[in-house]
Amino acid sequence: MDFSFSQEQNMLRETVRKLMDKHAPLEIVSEHDRAGTYPYDLHKAWADAGLMALPFSTELGGLGGSVIDLAIIAEEISYTSADFFMAYAGGIFCGLNIERKGNDAQKQKYLPKLIAGDLRMAISISEADAGSDITAMKTRAVKTASGWRISGDKLWCTGAGVKGTLLNVYLITDPEVNPRKGMSLFLIPNDLPGITLKKLDMLGRKSTGTYEVHFDNVEVSDDAIIGGENSGWDCVLSGLQVERITSAAGNIGASLAVVDLASNYAAERSQFGRTIGSNQAIAHMLADMKTKVAAARALMWQAASKVAAGENALMEISMAKLFSSETYVEVANCGMQIFGAFGYSMEYPMQRHYRDSRSATIAAGSSQMQRNLIAGLMGHKISN
Numbered sequence: 001m002d003f004s005f006s007q008e009q010n011m012l013r014e015t016v017r018k019l020m021d022k023h024a025p026l027e028i029v030s031e032h033d034r035a036g037t038y039p040y041d042l043h044k045a046w047a048d049a050g051l052m053a054l055p056f057s058t059e060l061g062g063l064g065g066s067v068i069d070l071a072i073i074a075e076e077i078s079y080t081s082a083d084f085f086m087a088y089a090g091g092i093f094c095g096l097n098i099e100r101k102g103n104d105a106q107k108q109k110y111l112p113k114l115i116a117g118d119l120r121m122a123i124s125i126s127e128a129d130a131g132s133d134i135t136a137m138k139t140r141a142v143k144t145a146s147g148w149r150i151s152g153d154k155l156w157c158t159g160a161g162v163k164g165t166l167l168n169v170y171l172i173t174d175p176e177v178n179p180r181k182g183m184s185l186f187l188i189p190n191d192l193p194g195i196t197l198k199k200l201d202m203l204g205r206k207s208t209g210t211y212e213v214h215f216d217n218v219e220v221s222d223d224a225i226i227g228g229e230n231s232g233w234d235c236v237l238s239g240l241q242v243e244r245i246t247s248a249a250g251n252i253g254a255s256l257a258v259v260d261l262a263s264n265y266a267a268e269r270s271q272f273g274r275t276i277g278s279n280q281a282i283a284h285m286l287a288d289m290k291t292k293v294a295a296a297r298a299l300m301w302q303a304a305s306k307v308a309a310g311e312n313a314l315m316e317i318s319m320a321k322l323f324s325s326e327t328y329v330e331v332a333n334c335g336m337q338i339f340g341a342f343g344y345s346m347e348y349p350m351q352r353h354y355r356d357s358r359s360a361t362i363a364a365g366s367s368q369m370q371r372n373l374i375a376g377l378m379g380h381k382i383s384n
């Protein structure tokens with residue numbers, strides 16, 4: 001498999017790296033993490049640099065980029081902060097869904113604003129009793145004379161409370177059938193009357209934030225539905241490959257940062273009159289970390305190349321999501337050990353990786369669900 005990048009792709013990586021260095025140096029990342037504030041200036045800088053436009057087709061004002069370009073961006077943003085990467089990815093994943101499933105009016109209404117950085121988007125599927133099992137979803141939209149009325153609660157929605165966010169909410173529209181055939185995707189501004197947003201006190205990913213969304217008789221019109229009534233499941237599936245591969249790339253970027261931080265620290269920190277990296281115990285830990293990240297990265301690029309070539313890569317993508325998320329958790333844990341008490345201190349960035357990494361094996365399809373999927377594709381019958 002050929003992993004060589006084009007000159008444009010190398011330039012894209014360079015551009016994103018420079019942009020992140022300029023707009024999100026470590027002290028800014030820590031400030032946002034500590035205060036739990038959204039990086040609005042950075043988001044604007046992404047838009048100004050064309051990063052929000054990148055994956056969309058040129059007819060819609062985009063730059064016609066590929067999944068390879070998205071994975072490059074994911075690696076580079078996440079190298080700075082996995083949390084900031086979620087801020088970028090939420091809008092991109094939802095926007096691509098609108099490009100695939102929306103009608104012309106919906107594309108014209110939302111995509112230019114998203115590309116300009118004036119609109120953000122958040123995906124809302126999960127509920128208290130519907131996590132890995134999406135089909136346990138209960139929150140309903142009920143047909144009215146003029147559109148739909150929504151009541152109920154959604155949980156764990158990343159970025160839902162950020163200013164100017166369009167919620168991409170999956171709701172039951174036909175309770176009589178299996179939710180796979182009876183759910184629809186609604187586009188709902190997060191400031192509509194009847195919506196209450198509560199930022200949840202989570203371990204990590206504090207800047208983009210994780211929210212509970214309460215709907216109290218929220219009224220929306222028919223054109224809030226995207227992809228057609230009761231076609232929500234199709235929308236969930238249609239973006240899965242690109243979303244999971246980009247998420248895997250995000251895990252890799254953050255893991256690369258952890259290895260660099262730990263390696264640099266081990267080369268500088270001295271105890272017993274020598275650097276801690278000159279102890280085999282630490283040096284081998286670093287060697288294992290580097291090897292695991294390289295392996296996860298190879299898996300991710302292999303999967304991304306297949307997706308870019310239009311091939312079905314469900315097995316490779318699931319393996320890349322599984323291995324990259326577990327690698328991020330593992331290297332962040334080792335990074336803490338190498339940093340000693342400084343790693344445990346809120347003054348240093350390793351604790352942020354330790355906290356942010358922990359959600360990677362839970363969100364967007366847990367490790368167990370990825371293993372179920374992989375084993376299922378291998379021909380083993382797994383009961384979900």
Ligand SMILES: Cc1cc2nc3c(=O)[nH]c(=O)nc-3n(C[C@H](O)[C@H](O)[C@H](O)COP(=O)(O)OP(=O)(O)OC[C@H]3O[C@@H](n4cnc5c(N)ncnc54)[C@H](O)[C@@H]3O)c2cc1C
Nearest residue numbers: 123124125126131132156157158359362363364366368384
């Ligand atoms: C930081 C963060 C951000 C998130 N952002 C969003 C978002 O933006 N939008 C959104 O809709 N949701 C979001 N989620 C929710 C996420 O998608 C769910 O947490 C995930 O689907 C798992 O659901 P759950 O937490 O209810 O766990 P459960 O489904 O209750 O699972 C609990 C444990 O049981 C395991 N398990 C469950 N079923 C099986 C099975 N069949 N076989 C083996 N093991 C199983 C799981 O792997 C897990 O270890 C986010 C979650 C986090 C932590």
